[in-house]
Each structure stands twice: as C-alpha cells, then as structure tokens.
Amino acid sequence: MYRSxxxxxxxxxxxxxxxxxxxxxxxxxxxRGFGSNGFPALNVGATPQAVEIYAFAPGVDPATLExxxxxxxxxxxxxxKSVLPAAEAKAAVHINERFEGAFRRMLTLPDDADPExxxxxxxxxxxxxxxxxxxxxxxRRISVQ
Amino acid sequence: MSNDIQTQRAGGPGAPEHADLxxxxxxxxxxxxxxxxxxxxDAGGITLYADLPGVSRENxxxxxxxxxxxxxxxxxxxxxDGLKTSHTEVGLGRxxxxxxxxxxxxxxxxxxELAQGVLTLRIxxxxxxxxxxxxxxxx
Numbered sequence: 001m002y003r004s005x006x007x008x009x010x011x012x013x014x015x016x017x018x019x020x021x022x023x024x025x026x027x028x029x030x031x032r033g034f035g036s037n038g039f040p041a042l043n044v045g046a047t048p049q050a051v052e053i054y055a056f057a058p059g060v061d062p063a064t065l066e067x068x069x070x071x072x073x074x075x076x077x078x079x080x081k082s083v084l085p086a087a088e089a090k091a092a093v094h095i096n097e098r099f100e101g102a103f104r105r106m107l108t109l110p111d112d113a114d115p116e117x118x119x120x121x122x123x124x125x126x127x128x129x130x131x132x133x134x135x136x137x138x139x140r141r142i143s144v145q
Numbered sequence: 146m147s148n149d150i151q152t153q154r155a156g157g158p159g160a161p162e163h164a165d166l167x168x169x170x171x172x173x174x175x176x177x178x179x180x181x182x183x184x185x186x187d188a189g190g191i192t193l194y195a196d197l198p199g200v201s202r203e204n205x206x207x208x209x210x211x212x213x214x215x216x217x218x219x220x221x222x223x224x225x226d227g228l229k230t231s232h233t234e235v236g237l238g239r240x241x242x243x244x245x246x247x248x249x250x251x252x253x254x255x256x257x258e259l260a261q262g263v264l265t266l267r268i269x270x271x272x273x274x275x276x277x278x279x280x281x282x283x284x
Contacts, residue, residue, distance in 0.1 A: 011176075011236070041198075045230040052228060056198035056235050058262030083183055083194050090188060097181035098196055125198040125262020126222060 032106065039099040040076065040127070044107070048139055051113050051131045055105070058125030059098075067120050067129060072113065076127065077104040112136075177241035180216070188276050190269035191250065197240055198262040205259055207266070209252045214244045216264070249274030 040057035055076050057065070065078040082100040085091040109131060117132035183194040197205065199220035208215040220238035246252060251271040258265045 041234040042232065043230060043235055044232040045224070045228040047225050047227045047229070050225075052225065054222065054235075056262075058196045058198040059194075060261070062261075083185070083192075085185055085187070092186045093183070094186060094191075095182055095184040098183045098194060099181070122261075123199075124201050124221065125196075126220075 038105050039103045053129040055127040057127050069115050072109050075106045177239040178237050180240045193266040195264040197264050202259050212246045216242045
C-alpha cells in the first residue's frame with residue numbers, strides 16, 4: 001500500500017514483518033487502518049505541556065504543504081515533485097526509491113490537545129508541529145490544608 | 146471548526162532551535178539508516194538525489210576515495226526535555242550510504258547541494274568519456 005520511507009532499512013523491515021504478523025491476528029483494527037510507513041514518516045511524542053509531531057518531508061515545496069486541524073484530527077498534506085527526467089529526455093534512471101507525488105496523512109490527537117495553540121515549523125525537510133495541551137490537563141500539585 | 150496552521154520556513158543555520166542541541170552519544174552505536182535515493186544518468190554525467198531529513202550542511206559528510214562514494218549525515222533534530230515518544234517511524238538520527246563509482250566519472254568535479262533535507266549530487270563524466278558520434282565510413 002505504502003512505500004517504505006527507508007526501503008533498505010533492515011531493522012524497519014523486521015519491524016514491518018512483526019507488525020504484519022500482529023495485524024494478521026487483529027480481528028478489529030482501527031477504521032483508519034494500520035497507518036504506518038507512509039510519506040511523510042511520522043514520529044509522535046508528548047511532554048506534559050505539549051504534543052510534538054515530527055513529519056519527515058524532505059524536498060517538499062513549503063507552498064504545497066498544508067496542515068489542518070479539525071475536530072481533533074490533524075491532517076498533513078502536500079506534494080513532492082518528481083526529479084526524474086521526462087520520457088523524451090535522453091537519460092536513464094538507475095535507482096528510483098524516493099517518494100513522489102501527492103500525500104496526505106492523518107492522525108487523531110489526544111482530547112486535551114488545544115486546537116488554538118498550534119505551531120508548525122519546517123526546517124531541513126522536517127516539519128515539527130507542537131500542539132499545547134490544555135492547562136487543566138497538566139499535572140499539578142494540590143496543597144493540603 | 147477548522148484551523149489553518151501557518152507553516153513557516155525556519156531561519157538559516159544557527160537559529161535558536163539548534164542552540165540547545167544535546168550532543169549525546171548515539172543511541173545505537175554506529176547504526177544508521179539507509180537514505181532512499183534516485184540516480185539519473187544523462188550524457189553529461191550522473192545526478193544523485195538523497196533524502197536526508199533533518200540534516201544541515203555542517204552535519205553532512207561526503208567522501209570520495211578511489212571509486213567509492215560515501216554519504217554520511219547526522220540529523221540535527223532537537224527534542225524537548227521529557228519527551229515520551231508514542232509512535233516512531235524514524236528511529237535513528239544517522240544516515241549512511243556507500244556507492245561504487247565507475248572510472249569514466251570525474252570524481253574531481255563532483256558538486257553537491259543540500260536544500261530542504263534533499264541532497265543533490267552531480268558527478269560529471271570525464272572529458273574523454275563524453276559521448277561522441279562515430280562517423281560511419283561508406284566504402
């Protein structure tokens with residue numbers, strides 16, 4: 001379905017094998033499928049204050065990049081143009097592993113993510129999205145009277 | 146309700162985001178990811194494109210020795226303190242890939258460009274190896 005972002009990464013391939021095995025036994029997967037190994041590759045983490053999403057989208061024109069947040073669903077979409085020569089050019093393609101074309105990935109955010117406090121930065125082909133968590137959800141110490 | 150989030154281009158090298166970069170020991174020793182590449186050859190030479198997300202110019206190392214081209218790079222990604230990862234698709238911050246070149250390529254004239262995490266490498270062919278049309282003698 002998807003092309004692996006790192007096609008020759010042995011660890012990732014083993015990981016994929018393990019996941020495929022798991023999926024074979026999962027009789028009721030989530031409605032959005034198994035959501036892995038698409039483009040851009042995603043790393044997701046959280047601190048007590050914020051949810052951090054790193055999307056690895058090298059070579060994507062910032063003008064085509066679109067980040068949307070709607071009803072707790074984050075969408076990252078855009079397009080990466082092909083670098084391959086046109087068919088009539090006198091050029092040979094020896095290796096073609098890089099992703100090309102339009103992409104769209106979605107992920108559900110936790111309930112305490114604040115849609116009003118989102119920041120997205122693109123640097124060296126990595127899109128970093130920081131979504132603050134609501135203050136009410138942050139841990140706080142209750143003083144004992 | 147829908148929110149359009151502003152996507153902004155980060156500044157040049159030395160922006161504050163990189164200042165707190167922790168120079169921690171690599172987590173998995175020398176393990177590295179193999180970056181995906183495209184290689185295209187035309188009459189003038191070979192062009193290689195490699196995806197190196199998160200790599201800035203100072204963390205990229207290109208090496209040509211004899212007929213071996215080595216691409217080594219390290220991601221300068223910063224992670225806030227106390228981050229608990231819940232989903233990881235890129236598990237390493239280091240990239241490495243090696244190619245064997247062939248002798249008609251001019252390794253003295255390799256040019257490289259790194260933009261938005263994509264490396265573009267141009268290896269021209271040596272002058273004597275450039276294509277020429279061979280005249281056919283009609284007897």
